[in-house]
Amino acid sequence: MVYIQLNERQEKIIDIVKTSQPITGEAIAKRLKLTRSTLRPDLSILTMSGILDARPKVGYFYTGKTALNFISERIEKIKVSKVKSVPVVVDENTSVYDAIVTLMVEDVGTLFVTSDGFLSGIISRKDFLKNAIGGIDLNRIPVGMIMTRMPNIIVTFSNDSILEAASNIIEHEIDCLPVVEEVRTEKGEKKFKVVGRISKTTITRIFVELGKDI
Amino acid sequence: MVYIQLNERQEKIIDIVKTSQPITGEAIAKRLKLTRSTLRPDLSILTMSGILDARPKVGYFYTGKTALNFISERIEKIKVSKVKSVPVVVDENTSVYDAIVTLMVEDVGTLFVTSDGFLSGIISRKDFLKNAIGGIDLNRIPVGMIMTRMPNIIVTFSNDSILEAASNIIEHEIDCLPVVEEVRTEKGEKKFKVVGRISKTTITRIFVELGKDI
Numbered sequence: 001m002v003y004i005q006l007n008e009r010q011e012k013i014i015d016i017v018k019t020s021q022p023i024t025g026e027a028i029a030k031r032l033k034l035t036r037s038t039l040r041p042d043l044s045i046l047t048m049s050g051i052l053d054a055r056p057k058v059g060y061f062y063t064g065k066t067a068l069n070f071i072s073e074r075i076e077k078i079k080v081s082k083v084k085s086v087p088v089v090v091d092e093n094t095s096v097y098d099a100i101v102t103l104m105v106e107d108v109g110t111l112f113v114t115s116d117g118f119l120s121g122i123i124s125r126k127d128f129l130k131n132a133i134g135g136i137d138l139n140r141i142p143v144g145m146i147m148t149r150m151p152n153i154i155v156t157f158s159n160d161s162i163l164e165a166a167s168n169i170i171e172h173e174i175d176c177l178p179v180v181e182e183v184r185t186e187k188g189e190k191k192f193k194v195v196g197r198i199s200k201t202t203i204t205r206i207f208v209e210l211g212k213d214i
Numbered sequence: 215m216v217y218i219q220l221n222e223r224q225e226k227i228i229d230i231v232k233t234s235q236p237i238t239g240e241a242i243a244k245r246l247k248l249t250r251s252t253l254r255p256d257l258s259i260l261t262m263s264g265i266l267d268a269r270p271k272v273g274y275f276y277t278g279k280t281a282l283n284f285i286s287e288r289i290e291k292i293k294v295s296k297v298k299s300v301p302v303v304v305d306e307n308t309s310v311y312d313a314i315v316t317l318m319v320e321d322v323g324t325l326f327v328t329s330d331g332f333l334s335g336i337i338s339r340k341d342f343l344k345n346a347i348g349g350i351d352l353n354r355i356p357v358g359m360i361m362t363r364m365p366n367i368i369v370t371f372s373n374d375s376i377l378e379a380a381s382n383i384i385e386h387e388i389d390c391l392p393v394v395e396e397v398r399t400e401k402g403e404k405k406f407k408v409v410g411r412i413s414k415t416t417i418t419r420i421f422v423e424l425g426k427d428i
Contacts, residue, residue, distance in 0.1 A: 004262045041259070075425040104340075104344065151414055170419050212381070
């Protein structure tokens with residue numbers, strides 16, 4: 001991938017095509033009082049970059065794709081499935097104390113909570129801390145009693161773009177999203193199976209990798 | 215500015231120039247069994263992007279500027295000073311309990327701790343949680359006793375690039391960096407004043423902004 005600063009002539013060509021499309025290469029050359037072959041490199045840069053579209057025997061069109069956002073195109077292509085981490089999951093009957101130990105041992109910021117193997121809740125360091133200083137009996141209270149419960153959970157799917165996932169993290173002010181697969185139970189209920197984890201750490205890691213072109 | 219994905223022929227031209235520089239356009243065309251005019255757009259893309267250099271009557275040179283990493287160039291330019299948040303700071307004599315309350319009220323993941331107004335430590339939700347379930351008297355123990363103490367703190371400066379900061383977050387497996395200014399005390403000691411905060415949230419927000427081209 002290379003990037004090129006458009007020159008004045010190329011900007012002029014874009015203006016001509018914008019106002020007179022479809023227009024042939026010859027007609028553009030005439031307007032600029034140049035030969036067709038002088039313009040060839042300019043036209044090919046403009047078509048290769050996707051700003052102009054060339055249709056045989058018709059001419060050049062303006063695609064509307066001026067300010068190409070390369071970063072966005074690159075980020076859009078990164079799928080959640082490619083970058084997700086292993087989820088850390090506990091059953092909702094686990095005691096708060098045991099859940100905190102799991103959080104510590106696995107060194108994650110968020111636990112996903114399941115009931116019968118399906119996502120039922122989510123709980124973070126912040127929630128645990130609030131409860132730990134709140135004086136509840138951590139050994140007797142199950143994590144299911146203090147977690148954030150479905151359907152108030154923002155989820156992401158393997159096929160989502162990481163930009164969408166990151167966007168949800170910022171918009172909803174959360175640390176972590178469960179990556180889920182939708183399944184139907186025998187009773188026909190829609191449930192989520194947890195298959196991964198996308199956190200701010202995931203995003204920060206991708207940011208560094210993109211920046212260093214790893 | 216436009217971005218162009220090099221095609222196979224352009225990559226071949228680069229290889230030819232690399233091994234046979236200086237080489238004329240004609241000679242390149244001959245090697246590829248193409249006409250000079252067919253190659254003209256390719257050669258102009260390669261020179262416009264700075265990968266090849268053309269000297270009249272000598273030929274093409276390879277500049278060594280191959281894999282232009284645009285994302286990296288863009289991210290490198292974002293300075294810590296531009297994106298830092300307001301730091302949340304407590305004195306090291308603050309009780310652990312009061313520090314946790316500050317953390318909750320300010321809704322941050324990490325507190326910076328100061329002594330005489332200079333950075334002396336850092337403490338995160340994880341540290342607090344560990345201590346909260348450890349059975350210490352949160353009201354009697356000062357935060358200075360359980361924090362991570364200088365010089366074991368990774369810091370960042372206003373003029374650093376955000377890529378450097380993000381890189382440090384990933385490498386050292388931390389959530390947050392204090393943005394500091396180096397000052398000399400009256401005794402001539404080097405100390406840090408805390409002027410900001412860079413967290414994984416900061417990085418995730420920039421990631422989204424870059425992706426959406428905000």
